Amino acid sequence: xxxxxxxxxxxxxDNEFEIYSSKVFIERLYKYYDKIIEIKNRHNVNVCNLAILxxxxxxxxxxxxxxxxxxxxxxxxxxxxxxxxxxxxxLSLEFNKINIYFVTGNHSRVQKKDESINxxxxxxxxxxxxxxxxxxxxxxxxxxxxADNTIAKTVICNKTCVFTHGDNDSANNIISKMTNMFEExxxxxxxxxxxxxxxxxxxxxIVVT
Numbered sequence: 001x002x003x004x005x006x007x008x009x010x011x012x013x014d015n016e017f018e019i020y021s022s023k024v025f026i027e028r029l030y031k032y033y034d035k036i037i038e039i040k041n042r043h044n045v046n047v048c049n050l051a052i053l054x055x056x057x058x059x060x061x062x063x064x065x066x067x068x069x070x071x072x073x074x075x076x077x078x079x080x081x082x083x084x085x086x087x088x089x090x091l092s093l094e095f096n097k098i099n100i101y102f103v104t105g106n107h108s109r110v111q112k113k114d115e116s117i118n119x120x121x122x123x124x125x126x127x128x129x130x131x132x133x134x135x136x137x138x139x140x141x142x143x144x145x146x147a148d149n150t151i152a153k154t155v156i157c158n159k160t161c162v163f164t165h166g167d168n169d170s171a172n173n174i175i176s177k178m179t180n181m182f183e184e185x186x187x188x189x190x191x192x193x194x195x196x197x198x199x200x201x202x203x204x205x206i207v208v209t
Contacts, residue, residue: 001156002036003208004029004084005053005165005192006105010076022079029087037094046096049156050088053192054105054165056080056123077122081129088134098140101152102127105192106167124149159187166193171209175202 007029013020039045057076091098104121127142127149134140143154152163162178169177171191178186187205194209201207 001049001051001161001188001190002032003051003053003163003190003192004032004056004087005051006055006195007080008055008058009080009083010073011058026083029083033087033090036091040094048091048095048098049154050091050098050100051152051163051190052084052100052102053163053190054103054123054167055192056084056105056126073122077125081126081133084126085130085133088130088140089137092134092137092139096139099154100130100140100142101154101163102130102142102149103152103163103165104149105165121149153182160185161188161190162186163190166191166209171198171200171207174207175205 104123190208
């Protein structure tokens, strides 16, 4: 299982705490690619399950974010779509099969949170582009998410996995929430949104943020 989340493409930060830009995102993405291939070769893996967990673009949900953006939202969508498309294409040269699970994040909302509709998040345009760009590559399959493009569920190696962005969830109770929602045992939940890497066990289940 590989995951891409919270690229916030288009945001530019240069201060004492963080340096980030579109260029930094691309550099980090291909360091990640090298790590994926290293693990693939070490364990002789032929199938890649790629979870794209939202907030690929910085968006314009707050005025302060609009100020920090180096590209407008149209440019963000166009450019990150091509970058992710090329990344997936390169993976397709290494794996026999790539399953892609795509959920949207909160930064692609077009309205205020209390007025937004999940189906109107702009990242759905990125998914549309990726499907069109990669449609002729037979080893790539896009698996439909459920619940208005915000949650995806699948079984990988006999483990029931849920992928979600996490803006409407808490890592502390996500297992119980998903178990109640699907009325079955959930083994793994992988979430974005939190911007820090953490793994915690909840009973016999695992939550990754």
